[in-house]
Amino acid sequence: MAEDIIAAQATAWGEGGIAIVRLSGEGCARLAGEIFRGRRPFEEQPPRYMALGSLRTRGGETFDEALAVRFPRGASYTGEESAEIHCHGGTLAAQKCVEELCALGARLAEPGEFTRRAFVGGRIDLAQAEAVLGIIKARSDEALKASARSLQGGLTAEIKIFMDELTNLAAALEVDLDFPEEGEGFISQDESAAQIKNLAARCAALVAKCRAGMLLREGARAAIIGRPNVGKSSLLNALLEENRAIVTAIPGTTRDSIEETFIYKGLPVRIIDTAGIREACDEAEAIGVSRSLKAMDEADVVLWVIDGSEPELSCGVGGEELRPPSGTVVVLNKSDLPQKITEEQLRAEYPDAEIVSISAAKGAGIEELKEIIFRRVSGGGALAGGYAVTARQMECLTETGKAIDEAAASLEAGAGSDATIACVAEARAALSSLLGLDAAEDLLDKVFGSFCVGK
Structure with missing residues (x-):
């Protein structure tokens, strides 16, 4: 987890009924308490309960009346200690709130940094993180439902089951490769071919569901x-x-x-x-x-x-x-x-x-x-029931399908278990990239850079 405290307005800028300023990082409740004054110190307020108070500058001048709530570590959106200040809508009150917090030691959050911290902290995976942006940008009920399915972990669950099956197949093929003297081997060629055929069909079905979700999103x-x-x-x-x-x-x-x-x-x-x-x-x-x-x-x-x-x-x-x-x-x-x-x-x-x-x-x-x-x-089919995915995620799924097809071709050509294992490993790597299990910093920068500040 990052040690610094980040702050940003989480609602859209402009006139409105309420503006929410979000903070995350160890000590953010104490920092928020420097400008929010309620009936008791903000740090002593029960977590997840709204408190009424006033917002004051470092010089003690009141500039708004607001509600504030804190979330303990492990029970917040980011997984870190977090807080929210709900002030009146408009430009000045929220901007003043962010300015005072930054002057006291917080820094302005980068685009998507709250969701990135949730990903880095293991609260969500990359597929779920990208689904958050899908919910924000949804333009229809079906698109919203597709993004919600991904955010709730439906896509992740299917992919993890798929990865486990690929791992089991690779392990069986490895046994045959390491112990060739065992006759027919741990898994026969017909069994391998049947499993790969089933995996190819499963991958094609998942691609169709994700393509439907991508259409709803894009x-x-x-x-x-x-x-x-x-x-x-x-x-x-x-x-x-x-x-x-x-x-x-x-x-x-x-x-x-x-x-x-x-x-x-x-x-x-x-x-x-x-x-x-x-x-x-x-x-x-x-x-x-x-x-x-x-x-x-x-x-x-x-x-x-x-x-x-x-x-x-x-x-x-x-x-x-x-x-x-x-x-x-x-x-x-x-x-x-x-x-x-x-x-x-x-x-x-x-x-x-x-x-x-x-x-x-x-x-x-x-x-x-x-x-x-x-x-x-x-394509003549219904779009309901799909998962909202990005172009990056569709590319990962396409690469998975290609690798599985290559595994089937190598097995049919009698190229040996080592060639088939290599293809299965490529399929697993593509799925791993989709979930962000080995995500590099430049990939995370690209993904979360498309988010708005405050999310």
Whole structure:
């Protein structure tokens, strides 16, 4: 445990009903008692009970009335002796409180330092620590539930069971390697192959659950692409159910990308309205078209919008026709007007695309389109029951799966137990990294540096 006392405002800066200043470190109750005056000395207050008192400067001047609570070592968020001062919301009272505490010997906490101390002290593992940030940033009920499952140790428990099974397999293979004279050996090749196959299936299932949680946490990107004046901005407004983008009959109204998020079945979808793709009339429009093409390349789902009331399908720039990428959702818009393009024509023109007919102006077909987006992003499955993970954690799980597949391949090729053991060791190392069992300082700096000060 760190010896110094850290302090920071744990609630957001700005006006509000209450502002909470958090302290952690040996002696923080004594330090808090230097500015908090209640009916009895703060250190003598019963732990986990709120006390009413006044906040005073070192010179004895009262600047707020507040509540304060202390937590003994081993029974706090960080695991250290901790304290909280609940003063009135706003900027000055909390700022004054932090300034006085720092003047008395505390130091301002670094981003995520309270949670980092909880990790270093063994109260939570790295997977749980990263789940804290997931709860803070959750944008839907399902995302919140996924982060809560990880914070409560559900992901950790599954991974530890998985690691134990990998360890047992490696131990059995080591016996065969050390005592080759024992005939068939401690574990047969068929048994090893069956265990590795089972582990591979288990890993794939865990990856699917974590991918679902990651989608809930990070959301998906859907880019609206098409020629000018086909109704892209109207589609954005329809999906958001608000007038976010300017809609006119003049082609080329949208010059820049507009990004907004809507939630569907717990999934945050970041929808990107882009500039119409055509030969640019000026530099500003050329930049907008370039951003449209970039958004199309980076999107998880491309919504290729076509005006059904016009016969034109071609869309391009630089003299070349642009074709929708594989997996695109072709949106036949303006179904409320007389149609000059049919869904049958589109299926013949874009055989790899999914076709949906809508009227962005009237709201027809929008729910069906949302369902298609959800199905495309989720792979057709439900997102409930997943674990919220970060890109780093998904990389660790992917590396685990690759190592297990390599173990199966080496066993099938008859490469020997030593090669299989090495692959199993790589899988265990990747899982160990996910939980932070051997985390280096630079990794911890990266993980906790993304937290806010006070958490």
